[in-house]
Amino acid sequence: MDQAWKVHELRLAGHSYRAIGKLLGINHETVRNRSMEANRAIVLPGVEEMRKIEDERLDMLFKALMPKIQIGDTRAIEQALKLLERRARLHGLDKPIEINATVHEITEYDRELAEFAREAMMRREYARQDETARLDGSESPA
Numbered sequence: 001m002d003q004a005w006k007v008h009e010l011r012l013a014g015h016s017y018r019a020i021g022k023l024l025g026i027n028h029e030t031v032r033n034r035s036m037e038a039n040r041a042i043v044l045p046g047v048e049e050m051r052k053i054e055d056e057r058l059d060m061l062f063k064a065l066m067p068k069i070q071i072g073d074t075r076a077i078e079q080a081l082k083l084l085e086r087r088a089r090l091h092g093l094d095k096p097i098e099i100n101a102t103v104h105e106i107t108e109y110d111r112e113l114a115e116f117a118r119e120a121m122m123r124r125e126y127a128r129q130d131e132t133a134r135l136d137g138s139e140s141p142a
Contacts, residue, residue: 007031008038051090058087 003024010020017035021028062083068076088094 004034004038004041007034008042011035054090055087058083058090 003026006024007020010023015023017028017031020031024031062080065076065080065083069080085094
């Protein structure tokens with residue numbers, strides 16, 4: 001784990017996996033694995049502690065609802081279902097929500113084309129205004 005912490009410190013300092021690998025004399029894939037080990041050691045204990053606290057809260061709320069649930073109180077049953085849904089999300093028991101997203105990449109070519117079209121439209125508008133002014137001027141008495 002000492003190597004994992006060293007990798008973690010170097011990553012925090014902004015070094016790439018390959019640079020760290022060269023520095024420590026190990027493969028960049030090993031560096032990536034050590035970095036993930038360090039991240040799990042830092043993040044997971046905090047997450048698990050928070051889940052434990054949330055579970056205790058949910059247990060307390062569920063226990064308070066139980067007398068009303070047992071007599072068939074529909075509002076209490078609905079609230080209990082929401083608690084169960086919350087617990088399932090907390091522990092990742094539900095199927096992940098599928099999100100469909102469309103990404104439109106705008107390239108430099110697209111930007112140039114849009115600018116060209118904008119300029120052409122402006123030139124056409126100026127030409128139309130000039131033509132209108134010329135016609136208006138030719139019809140007026142001199």
